[in-house]
Amino acid sequence: MxxxxxxxxxxxxxxxxxxxxxxxxxxxxxxxxxxxxxEVLHATGLKTADIDFTCSGSSDYLAGRAFSFTLALDxxxxxxxxxxxxxxxxxxxxxxxxxxxxxxxxxxxxxVYAYGKSSPGSVRDVLTRQLDPYYVAPLWPxxxxxxxxxxxxxxxxxxxxxxxxxxxxxxxxxxxxGNPHAQLRGPVPQGDHLVQPLRTGDCPPIGDGAAAxxxxxxxxxxxxxxxxxxxxxxxxxxxxxxxxVRDLTDSPSTRLAAERAGAFERPVDTxxxxxxxxxxxxxLRKALRLGEDVDVNPSGGALAANPVMAxxxxxxxxxxxxxxxxxxxxALAHATSGPCLQQNLVAxxxxxxx
Amino acid sequence: MSAVLKAPxxxxxxxxxxxxxxxxxxxxxxxxxVILGVRTGDGRTLVPPVEYDPVTAEELHDxxxxxxxxxxxxxxxxAAPRRGQPLTTPFAWVLVRLDGADTALLHALDAPGxxxxxxxxxxxxxxxxxxxxxxxxxxxxxxxxxxxxxxxGHTGEFENPVTGIVAAARLDYTYSPGRAQTAYINALSxxxxxxxxxxxxxxxxxxxxGACPTCGVATSEQVEVGPRGTVTTFCxxxxxxxxxxxxxxxxxxxxxxxxxDGAGLALHGRIGGIPYDEVRMGLxxxxxxxxxxxYPDHYRPTGEPDADYDTYKELL
Ligand SMILES: [Zn+2]
Numbered sequence: 001m002x003x004x005x006x007x008x009x010x011x012x013x014x015x016x017x018x019x020x021x022x023x024x025x026x027x028x029x030x031x032x033x034x035x036x037x038x039e040v041l042h043a044t045g046l047k048t049a050d051i052d053f054t055c056s057g058s059s060d061y062l063a064g065r066a067f068s069f070t071l072a073l074d075x076x077x078x079x080x081x082x083x084x085x086x087x088x089x090x091x092x093x094x095x096x097x098x099x100x101x102x103x104x105x106x107x108x109x110x111x112v113y114a115y116g117k118s119s120p121g122s123v124r125d126v127l128t129r130q131l132d133p134y135y136v137a138p139l140w141p142x143x144x145x146x147x148x149x150x151x152x153x154x155x156x157x158x159x160x161x162x163x164x165x166x167x168x169x170x171x172x173x174x175x176x177x178g179n180p181h182a183q184l185r186g187p188v189p190q191g192d193h194l195v196q197p198l199r200t201g202d203c204p205p206i207g208d209g210a211a212a213x214x215x216x217x218x219x220x221x222x223x224x225x226x227x228x229x230x231x232x233x234x235x236x237x238x239x240x241x242x243x244x245v246r247d248l249t250d251s252p253s254t255r256l257a258a259e260r261a262g263a264f265e266r267p268v269d270t271x272x273x274x275x276x277x278x279x280x281x282x283x284l285r286k287a288l289r290l291g292e293d294v295d296v297n298p299s300g301g302a303l304a305a306n307p308v309m310a311x312x313x314x315x316x317x318x319x320x321x322x323x324x325x326x327x328x329x330x331a332l333a334h335a336t337s338g339p340c341l342q343q344n345l346v347a348x349x350x351x352x353x354x
Numbered sequence: 355m356s357a358v359l360k361a362p363x364x365x366x367x368x369x370x371x372x373x374x375x376x377x378x379x380x381x382x383x384x385x386x387x388v389i390l391g392v393r394t395g396d397g398r399t400l401v402p403p404v405e406y407d408p409v410t411a412e413e414l415h416d417x418x419x420x421x422x423x424x425x426x427x428x429x430x431x432x433a434a435p436r437r438g439q440p441l442t443t444p445f446a447w448v449l450v451r452l453d454g455a456d457t458a459l460l461h462a463l464d465a466p467g468x469x470x471x472x473x474x475x476x477x478x479x480x481x482x483x484x485x486x487x488x489x490x491x492x493x494x495x496x497x498x499x500x501x502x503x504x505x506x507g508h509t510g511e512f513e514n515p516v517t518g519i520v521a522a523a524r525l526d527y528t529y530s531p532g533r534a535q536t537a538y539i540n541a542l543s544x545x546x547x548x549x550x551x552x553x554x555x556x557x558x559x560x561x562x563x564g565a566c567p568t569c570g571v572a573t574s575e576q577v578e579v580g581p582r583g584t585v586t587t588f589c590x591x592x593x594x595x596x597x598x599x600x601x602x603x604x605x606x607x608x609x610x611x612x613x614x615d616g617a618g619l620a621l622h623g624r625i626g627g628i629p630y631d632e633v634r635m636g637l638x639x640x641x642x643x644x645x646x647x648x649y650p651d652h653y654r655p656t657g658e659p660d661a662d663y664d665t666y667k668e669l670l
Contacts, residue, residue: 122526153428
């Protein structure tokens with residue numbers, strides 16, 4: 001099931017995120033997370049006891065803290081026991097799980113949160129541990145190197161060039177001047193090649209952060225939010241593990257997820273894309289058929305703030321927040337996971353006609 | 355408030371992974387300087403080979419040898435190699451489609467600089483001197499000006515096939531326990547135990563984690579608890595610890611939950627100074643510190659009368 005049945009409409013009714021920063025070592029993960037949990041609860045007037053289902057996304061590898069999600073549960077008031085789940089992925093996938101839970105009718109409200117502390121370790125090295133352990137991980141190709149292979153493939157195909165990539169970096173960070181939570185805002189030098197053809201400006205900032213959203217079904221959503229961001233469809237798809245099997249200049253999984261989520265049925269006015277590297281925006285725009293009339297990443301996207309494991313959920317939250325405040329009527333949100341856009345999730349959100 | 359504590363933290367793990375028949379043949383082949391792909395139902399040859407077709411999920415087993423020469427399909431210049439990567443001098447990451455293959459293999463290319471690398475360039479394998487049956491048996495690729503090599507048509511049958519690999523990993527972190535636990539650890543160094551009280555339900559958490567798990571709110575009010583406490587429950591350990599820190603502890607010994615006076619939950623500790631079979635719920639205990647230690651070595655009886663069950667039943 002990939003589109004919500006009309007008799008069980010589900011909406012994002014609140015969104016909050018931290019100010020994303022290079023380091024946050026004065027805070028434990030739960031200390032970093034708690035303010036955003038309080039913020040979404042306050043926005044809806046809900047208390048922790050009112051939440052029917054809680055789902056989170058994070059990865060212990062980032063900070064090197066085993067079972068950190070169980071400690072983070074302290075922030076949601078997990079005693080007495082609550083209905084709760086966790087994905088070792090970006091919080092966008094936790095939102096997908098919560099959405100299916102609400103579709104079943106087992107819950108009317110859900111709290112979804114995600115967090116990542118990249119500062120204690122080296123995220124470029126940490127992410128190598130998600131690669132094929134037999135053929136790839138022993139070579140330790142870091143996340144920037146793999147993104148650079150994809151960028152060169154796009155350049156060779158004539159889909160982009162270094163000046164075009166620099167323009168993507170510049171446009172996203174200019175948009176982020178309107179986002180008080182972003183880590184990089186305004187003009188940022190493109191800098192030297194980190195792994196050629198990618199320069200530092202083509203890469204996301206490394207930072208710590210957290211985000212939370214509340215989902216609610218039907219009339220409950222209308223009670224909790226003046227203009228709910230209705231989820232008209234969500235789908236996620238995955239491509240082959242082997243990079244050399246895939247066409248890195250395309251993203252068939254994004255295209256299929258978007259089709260199944262209903263993204264192509266009518267135009268969207270806003271797209272929040274989870275493209276940590278500039279070249280990935282080129283791939284996603286093509287796969288999602290986004291024209292120049294679509295406002296892409298008005299938040300600044302992952303190039304302005306990329307708290308790993310939360311950055312995808314933030315795309316859904318940013319898209320929903322634009323609908324809440326009337327800046328968008330139909331928005332697309334995208335999240336990715338794995339190297340070179342291996343896995344992709346697309347959600348379509350709509351506000352009621354005004 | 356004192357600065358937050360930090361310390362280096364190294365996470366190392368040598369996962370032992372078993373190989374399926376196709377992976378085994380491929381990695382054994384590398385040991386013998388033979389590169390094998392696997393043929394799919396629609397006639398493509400996948401290198402590196404996988405056991406299931408990534409499109410149809412059909413099981414694959416038809417091994418076919420490909421050449422040690424090939425063509426770069428995309429590349430990226432890595433001017434600053436990182437720990438564990440194939441070469442310590444600047445190199446290009448490359449995807450290489452070996453001659454006879456339809457897919458590309460990720461590896462490193464040794465070249466003098468980015469100007470010497472381009473998509474479509476011919477390359478050949480540089481074998482490692484000592485090979486064990488791992489992807490690192492290929493040291494890297496190198497530019498290939500000469501003629502292309504021909505595969506010898508190997509069947510994929512080897513003597514002493516490799517059946518597993520050890521996937522060694524090491525990640526380095528700077529660990530910080532955060533504000534609440536820093537205060538707890540700093541207090542311990544003065545032989546005091548400090549918890550935090552929830553502003554909502556007034557429970558005192560030891561060790562504090564900065565949040566009340568019942569109320570989901572931040573805790574910050576520090577409260578000194580103990581030093582004495584009550585055994586709320588315990589177990590008798592009959593297995594000698596393998597860990598070096600516990601080697602000196604004779605079995606059987608008692609490990610207990612101890613509710614320090616004033617604390618809203620029990621913490622763990624070893625009970626000493628009393629025969630193991632005389633430890634009981636309600637026993638009153640106090641910490642025993644050893645010189646230079648940053649936490650109590652164990653707890654021993656205070657000699658007080660046992661605590662009433664009603665005084666600690668909520669802390670079980
Ligand atoms: Zn409390």
